[in-house]
Amino acid sequence: MVDIAIIMGSESDRSVANRVTGVLDGTDYSYDVQVISAHRNPDKLDEYVSQSDSKVYIAIAGLSAALPGVIASKTKKPVIGVPVSAKMMGLDALLSTAQMPPGVPVASVGVDNGANAAHLAIRILDLI
Ligand SMILES: Nc1c(C(=O)O)ncn1[C@@H]1O[C@H](COP(=O)(O)O)[C@@H](O)[C@H]1O
Numbered sequence: 388m389v390d391i392a393i394i395m396g397s398e399s400d401r402s403v404a405n406r407v408t409g410v411l412d413g414t415d416y417s418y419d420v421q422v423i424s425a426h427r428n429p430d431k432l433d434e435y436v437s438q439s440d441s442k443v444y445i446a447i448a449g450l451s452a453a454l455p456g457v458i459a460s461k462t463k464k465p466v467i468g469v470p471v472s473a474k475m476m477g478l479d480a481l482l483s484t485a486q487m488p489p490g491v492p493v494a495s496v497g498v499d500n501g502a503n504a505a506h507l508a509i510r511i512l513d514l515i
Pocket residue numbers: 395396397398399400423424425426427447448449450451452453454455471473
């Protein structure tokens with residue numbers, strides 16, 4: 388049983404993931420960190436989400452950030468997206484993360500703001 392699943396699209400997103408875990412390490416909430424790209428490893432992502440018992444997802448991705456939205460399409464749990472500034476100062480990923488179609492929500496935090504993703508996850512978990 389893990390409280391939060393943290394998934395990044397690439398190992399190159401690790402510094403942003405570290406901002407998430409840096410906040411969570413000051414709490415009692417547990418987490419699991421994975422590198423799984425929706426674009427590159429769709430079957431692995433499907434398998435991970437279908438088997439995960441986490442209560443909240445944090446999805447970290449740059450460029451065309453499909454990852455948060457694809458996770459939101461596979462689970463009813465809350466998904467928090469963190470756009471990464473890989474190119475275009477993160478504007479590409481910010482728009483990809485925030486502009487989800489109705490019915491498939493992703494809560495986007497600011498570009499590279501892994502800390503706020505952790506704080507939001509904590510607030511959600513504190514309700515349970
Ligand atoms: N946005 C996605 C997805 C996805 O959305 O499935 N998979 C990888 N990526 C992003 O591509 C960028 C460059 O990745 P590489 O450094 O591996 O080339 C990363 O920021 C990653 O999150």
